[in-house]
Amino acid sequence: xxxxxxxxxxxxxxxxxxxxxxxxxxxxxxxxxxxxxxxxxxxxxxxxxxxxxxxxxxxxxxxxxxxxxxxxxxxxxxxxxxxxxxxxxxxxxxxxxxxxxxxxxxxxxxxx
Amino acid sequence: xxxxxxxxxxxxxxxxxxxxxxxxxxxxxxxxxxxxxxxxxxxxxxxxxxxxxxxxxxxxxxxxxxxxxxxxxxxxxxxxxxxxxxxxxxxxxxxxxxxxxxxxxxxxxxxxxx
Numbered sequence: 001x002x003x004x005x006x007x008x009x010x011x012x013x014x015x016x017x018x019x020x021x022x023x024x025x026x027x028x029x030x031x032x033x034x035x036x037x038x039x040x041x042x043x044x045x046x047x048x049x050x051x052x053x054x055x056x057x058x059x060x061x062x063x064x065x066x067x068x069x070x071x072x073x074x075x076x077x078x079x080x081x082x083x084x085x086x087x088x089x090x091x092x093x094x095x096x097x098x099x100x101x102x103x104x105x106x107x108x109x110x111x112x
Numbered sequence: 113x114x115x116x117x118x119x120x121x122x123x124x125x126x127x128x129x130x131x132x133x134x135x136x137x138x139x140x141x142x143x144x145x146x147x148x149x150x151x152x153x154x155x156x157x158x159x160x161x162x163x164x165x166x167x168x169x170x171x172x173x174x175x176x177x178x179x180x181x182x183x184x185x186x187x188x189x190x191x192x193x194x195x196x197x198x199x200x201x202x203x204x205x206x207x208x209x210x211x212x213x214x215x216x217x218x219x220x221x222x223x224x225x226x
Binding site: 095103 | 154212215218219
């Protein structure tokens with residue numbers, strides 16, 4: 001089955017700097033890659049997603065890139081702010097599989 | 113209504129108790145999910161309902177019993193749980209199952225089994 005690896009497990013950056021989180025997946029049939037942000041004690045919230053027919057997607061300070069050949073995708077957050085501090089999960093899904101396979105999560109801390 | 117709601121927020125139960133978790137959505141979604149999340153870990157899929165029918169059971173012990181009475185409501189009945197079942201139980205929904213659809217999560221029920 002699908003396996004998703006996520007790195008790093010923790011990331012600390014200065015406010016205003018950029019943060020990058022990387023995920024690799026094993027099943028080349030995966031074609032949907034969402035990113036969720038989970039603040040302490042809160043629900044996972046979708047922040048951005050990308051489908052396999054697109055190489056890059058951007059939404060204000062957040063962008064996701066996908067390299068299907070290498071089977072990896074990355075989350076980029078620019079101009080980080082304290083409210084970006086949270087745990088971020090990547091996930092992968094195969095159309096028809098009804099399942100999201102999550103990475104292990106990255107705890108992002110923004111230092112003021 | 114663009115949210116998934118869950119009740120209760122917190123639940124403490126003994127190993128001999130029977131309790132139920134409730135999840136509701138009014139977005140017209142036809143797929144609903146139960147996940148279990150332990151501290152510092154990603155959500156783990158337990159069950160998937162598609163058009164009110166159970167389509168995936170991820171080999172979950174029978175002390176967890178899901179029910180989907182209608183397209184808006186999903187329950188998880190709990191019986192004879194173990195302390196290791198203590199976790200955050202998340203419900204999610206998506207417009208359809210089996211296609212590339214965004215899953216929206218509820219706030220979760222934090223369960224403690226004593």
